Amino acid sequence: MAASAGLASNAIAGPLPLSDCTLPGLAAPARCGELVVPENPKRPDGRRLRIAVAVVPATGGKALPDPIVPLMGGPGEDAISAGRDLAERLGSLGKDRDLLLVDQRGTGKSEILRCDLHDPETPAPNLRDFLPPAAVQACASELSQRADLTQYTYLHFARDLEQVRQALGYEKLNLFAGSYGTRAAQVYLRAYPESVRTVYLGSVVPIDEVAPVTMAKASQAVFESTFDACAADAACRTAFPNLPVEFDEVLERLDSGTVRVPVAGSVAGATLSRGRVVEWLRAQLYRPRSAAALPWLIHKAHAGDWSPIVEGILEQAESLDDYGLGLFFSITCAEDMAFLSADEIPAASSNTFLRDYRVRQQQAACQHWPKAPLPMGYRDPVRSPVPAMFVSGDSDAAAPLEFTDHAARGFPNRLAIVARGQGHTEWSDCIEKSYRQFVESGSARHIDSSCKRVPRPPFRTR
Numbered sequence: 001m002a003a004s005a006g007l008a009s010n011a012i013a014g015p016l017p018l019s020d021c022t023l024p025g026l027a028a029p030a031r032c033g034e035l036v037v038p039e040n041p042k043r044p045d046g047r048r049l050r051i052a053v054a055v056v057p058a059t060g061g062k063a064l065p066d067p068i069v070p071l072m073g074g075p076g077e078d079a080i081s082a083g084r085d086l087a088e089r090l091g092s093l094g095k096d097r098d099l100l101l102v103d104q105r106g107t108g109k110s111e112i113l114r115c116d117l118h119d120p121e122t123p124a125p126n127l128r129d130f131l132p133p134a135a136v137q138a139c140a141s142e143l144s145q146r147a148d149l150t151q152y153t154y155l156h157f158a159r160d161l162e163q164v165r166q167a168l169g170y171e172k173l174n175l176f177a178g179s180y181g182t183r184a185a186q187v188y189l190r191a192y193p194e195s196v197r198t199v200y201l202g203s204v205v206p207i208d209e210v211a212p213v214t215m216a217k218a219s220q221a222v223f224e225s226t227f228d229a230c231a232a233d234a235a236c237r238t239a240f241p242n243l244p245v246e247f248d249e250v251l252e253r254l255d256s257g258t259v260r261v262p263v264a265g266s267v268a269g270a271t272l273s274r275g276r277v278v279e280w281l282r283a284q285l286y287r288p289r290s291a292a293a294l295p296w297l298i299h300k301a302h303a304g305d306w307s308p309i310v311e312g313i314l315e316q317a318e319s320l321d322d323y324g325l326g327l328f329f330s331i332t333c334a335e336d337m338a339f340l341s342a343d344e345i346p347a348a349s350s351n352t353f354l355r356d357y358r359v360r361q362q363q364a365a366c367q368h369w370p371k372a373p374l375p376m377g378y379r380d381p382v383r384s385p386v387p388a389m390f391v392s393g394d395s396d397a398a399a400p401l402e403f404t405d406h407a408a409r410g411f412p413n414r415l416a417i418v419a420r421g422q423g424h425t426e427w428s429d430c431i432e433k434s435y436r437q438f439v440e441s442g443s444a445r446h447i448d449s450s451c452k453r454v455p456r457p458p459f460r461t462r
Contacts, residue, residue, distance in 0.1 A: 338374075
């Protein structure tokens with residue numbers, strides 16, 4: 001096939017043969033294959049990895065040479081299983097461009113690195129720790145029997161992706177990244193600047209931030225705005241007139257260590273820790289639609305009914321079993337926690353409901369995890385003339401607006417949209433319209449970036 005023909009035909013592109021396949025939720029057939037690469041590029045005769053690739057061909061029959069390439073977050077999420085949602089999100093751009101899905105090494109179908117941190121027969125550790133230390137250490141030991149955990153980095157993913165691009169005959173890529181996937185985009189952009197046509201950075205995570213340190217302050221701001229919104233909403237205010245007082249009393253009970261909840265396999269139940277509760281509540285603040293249940297959850301706990309929170313915590317713990325947690329640790333331990341300064345923690349977590357729980361959890365998890373050395377300058381802010389589109393939610397408890405302000409400085413050809421009323425990596429018709437113009441023009445100039453505020457979802461009151 002010609003490089004400009006994309007993958008709309010059934011041809012084999014270079015050394016990466018593709019065959020018809022079906023992706024969940026997609027009516028049209030996709031094209032799937034595997035690229036075999038060395039786990040350690042410095043040891044080409046050593047262990048090999050199979051990098052899974054799926055292409056959703058352009059619906060117009062002939063694709064332009066620059067596909068859209070989603071880079072997933074976490075780290076640990078895979079791209080191929082999200083194919084249906086991504087195809088729907090990118091809408092009309094799929095007429096002229098292929099959607100190129102590559103599962104990052106250590107995720108999905110690319111030799112996923114799973115960790116079992118949740119035992120349904122013994123749930124007590126998950127009600128105490130977000131990342132149970134013994135389970136994390138056991139996972140590191142088990143995975144190390146079949147993988148060199150220092151080889152699962154964004155630098156190696158960038159190399160894998162570049163080999164995929166070359167093997168399939170594409171010219172340049174339109175990177176579409178969200179959350180931690182924006183780190184992958186920054187690394188690829190610096191390593192292969194000539195291979196990128198445009199880059200979308202949704203809820204960007206700057207490459208020089210120690211992300212867990214910022215979580216307490218970022219979530220505190222959204223937490224307070226959620227309480228303020230409840231007080232300004234007649235239905236929420238009427239249902240929960242004493243919300244701040246109730247929350248303080250809930251925290252006092254948790255701090256006392258006397259909150260015990262029924263769990264499977266234990267007559268005495270298990271102690272519910274303050275840190276685990278507030279970390280789960282922090283996760284609910286990522287987007288306004290999940291934050292809308294926060295007042296109700298607090299009120300239920302204050303009345304002695306902890307079951308909604310406990311069920312939510314255990315569901316979250318169970319969901320992580322299918323996630324590439326080994327990759328999560330390999331990347332965050334090397335790129336974030338290795339650069340943590342002890343004196344940063346008190347200043348970053350004081351006067352917050354989360355305190356230092358999350359950062360201490362990751363610090364403990366990384367204590368025994370193998371860490372890849374990073375090359376000199378790896379964490380320097382990225383600077384690039386490639387057209388960049390930044391989208392940030394003003395109700396994002398994970399990636400605050402200052403992340404965009406910081407990262408965008410290195411991109412002179414940029415478009416920045418503040419998604420008012422939206423949270424982490426959210427989408428809207430307005431953002432889709434701007435992104436379509438951005439990709440079609442290949443420029444960040446002369447694009448309408450004004451989006452109306454998305455109304456806050458109604459609060460749950462019963």
